[in-house]
Amino acid sequence: MGDFRIAKLVIIGVGLIGGSFALALRRAGAVGHVIGVGRSRPNLETALERRMIDEISFHVEDAVRGADLILLAMPVGQTAGMLAQLDRCVDAATVVTDAGSTKRDVVAAARTMFTRNLQRFVPAHPVAGAERTGAGAATGLLYQGRHVILTPLAETDPAALGLVARAWEKCGAKVSSMSPEEHDHALGMVSHFPHLLAFAYMDTLMADPSASRMLGYAGTGFRDFTRIAASSPEMWRDICLANREQLLAGLEAYGSTLNELRAALESGDGTALERLFVLANRVRRDWGARFEPSGDSAGE
Amino acid sequence: MGDFRIAKLVIIGVGLIGGSFALALRRAGAVGHVIGVGRSRPNLETALERRMIDEISFHVEDAVRGADLILLAMPVGQTAGMLAQLDRCVDAATVVTDAGSTKRDVVAAARTMFTRNLQRFVPAHPVAGAERTGAGAATGLLYQGRHVILTPLAETDPAALGLVARAWEKCGAKVSSMSPEEHDHALGMVSHFPHLLAFAYMDTLMADPSASRMLGYAGTGFRDFTRIAASSPEMWRDICLANREQLLAGLEAYGSTLNELRAALESGDGTALERLFVLANRVRRDWGARFEPSGDSAGE
Numbered sequence: 001m002g003d004f005r006i007a008k009l010v011i012i013g014v015g016l017i018g019g020s021f022a023l024a025l026r027r028a029g030a031v032g033h034v035i036g037v038g039r040s041r042p043n044l045e046t047a048l049e050r051r052m053i054d055e056i057s058f059h060v061e062d063a064v065r066g067a068d069l070i071l072l073a074m075p076v077g078q079t080a081g082m083l084a085q086l087d088r089c090v091d092a093a094t095v096v097t098d099a100g101s102t103k104r105d106v107v108a109a110a111r112t113m114f115t116r117n118l119q120r121f122v123p124a125h126p127v128a129g130a131e132r133t134g135a136g137a138a139t140g141l142l143y144q145g146r147h148v149i150l151t152p153l154a155e156t157d158p159a160a161l162g163l164v165a166r167a168w169e170k171c172g173a174k175v176s177s178m179s180p181e182e183h184d185h186a187l188g189m190v191s192h193f194p195h196l197l198a199f200a201y202m203d204t205l206m207a208d209p210s211a212s213r214m215l216g217y218a219g220t221g222f223r224d225f226t227r228i229a230a231s232s233p234e235m236w237r238d239i240c241l242a243n244r245e246q247l248l249a250g251l252e253a254y255g256s257t258l259n260e261l262r263a264a265l266e267s268g269d270g271t272a273l274e275r276l277f278v279l280a281n282r283v284r285r286d287w288g289a290r291f292e293p294s295g296d297s298a299g300e
Numbered sequence: 301m302g303d304f305r306i307a308k309l310v311i312i313g314v315g316l317i318g319g320s321f322a323l324a325l326r327r328a329g330a331v332g333h334v335i336g337v338g339r340s341r342p343n344l345e346t347a348l349e350r351r352m353i354d355e356i357s358f359h360v361e362d363a364v365r366g367a368d369l370i371l372l373a374m375p376v377g378q379t380a381g382m383l384a385q386l387d388r389c390v391d392a393a394t395v396v397t398d399a400g401s402t403k404r405d406v407v408a409a410a411r412t413m414f415t416r417n418l419q420r421f422v423p424a425h426p427v428a429g430a431e432r433t434g435a436g437a438a439t440g441l442l443y444q445g446r447h448v449i450l451t452p453l454a455e456t457d458p459a460a461l462g463l464v465a466r467a468w469e470k471c472g473a474k475v476s477s478m479s480p481e482e483h484d485h486a487l488g489m490v491s492h493f494p495h496l497l498a499f500a501y502m503d504t505l506m507a508d509p510s511a512s513r514m515l516g517y518a519g520t521g522f523r524d525f526t527r528i529a530a531s532s533p534e535m536w537r538d539i540c541l542a543n544r545e546q547l548l549a550g551l552e553a554y555g556s557t558l559n560e561l562r563a564a565l566e567s568g569d570g571t572a573l574e575r576l577f578v579l580a581n582r583v584r585r586d587w588g589a590r591f592e593p594s595g596d597s598a599g600e
Binding site for chain 2: 185190197199201203204214217222223226228231253256257265273284291292
């Protein structure tokens, strides 16, 4: 266990996710030289000042030479293009991983765009994040106690998988593996779908002519229920499109539950309402007792 | 302003809401003798030990004699029966108020059951609360900065209205007035409806065969979105039945928004998705900047 160390790390996209990964590894003494690649000079300079990176680069091909690990942490819409570019230039010893919130699409992109180096690509999803973005929001504690899910391919080199798993463990994360399908199903239901519902609720509210007056009376229940509606529209557009099959299935199932509730309300059936509320209440309380994460962030 | 004081206060139902009202008035030096009426002796003894009440009573008619103010804070399903009982025994100088989360039903009950003393009934809703219940959860700070909405009748005596308004102001609350219809519409949309949606989401999740496994990967977004699903099933059954017209209208409007999202997902229309997410994001951020309440409670 003792001397795990990544001599050269390249972070492509030094925002909350990439920057926090670098800071956490630095904190654990598990990284040597870190190059940050990006398009925004001010953001990269913030990263340099905060010592999460040692060097700024705007040239991917130069930056990745001799890298032990490359983390793709730029907007997910750019992943396929970046994999294509990297496939032409990465060294034969370099491991590449990502941090995207959906995994079937990333795996499909790698199978098409990263064919030469496919065995050294490790798809990963750190289940953490917040409404905040950019290197300024990064923190070395972001991943403490959070899940990181790896979705290796049949072809994935066990050594590459081990490297990525140990790096995330060094960040304080709980690392597990599952198939990309299982990942997208589970995260679709416990993360992506609530985001969709929270956005939809805010939109519905705003369609009411007295919305702005009503908002003045909203309390802590509203605050918490809608917090994820303050998440990045661009990021969630991409996640929802990437996982749309699961979200459509979720909408179908949710529609059935809402129809049950509608019928109970229409007929004044308190017993049916209470039965549905009791189940929800019990599950949420059990979850809180077993799993409830602390911390003030929202969205993943 | 100086010497506002309720010489004799009767709290019927000394739980979180009633107990916190007594504690807050005590803290403000605005109350003399407080009698707690209830059915659970252990709960009333907790209230007595915590000095939120001075005296325990199991007999409403004895307790309310000579009271300046009576607060109805027991489960709302008992309001109509209690009003009928009180109408036969309250003194001609006693003001009665309630703390129910819906107001049209309370006003209708008062018009039927509290006819002799109707002008001294002041319907009220303190928009505060939490998942916790009982006298043990009460705190004198619960109402600091929170809204209390009064929905007076045309017949309501201005002096009675003023007494209740000043009492809540002494608790640190922001007091406003509106019609029962406006109240139920606004609170239906910003409070009751999110509760219904959060319960429905948990029920939908549990209908998935892999629910228990998925719950292990839920993060802070899930935590906040579902917090209100841990609220009391009995209380929310009653609120939802009392405000079912508004909730049915909400379900109708929400169904339209979900259909828009479904269509955008089906056709892969990222522009339509992003437009809906941008609106939701902007409204939530504006709300957060203007109104976001602090404090850790959830549900109202």
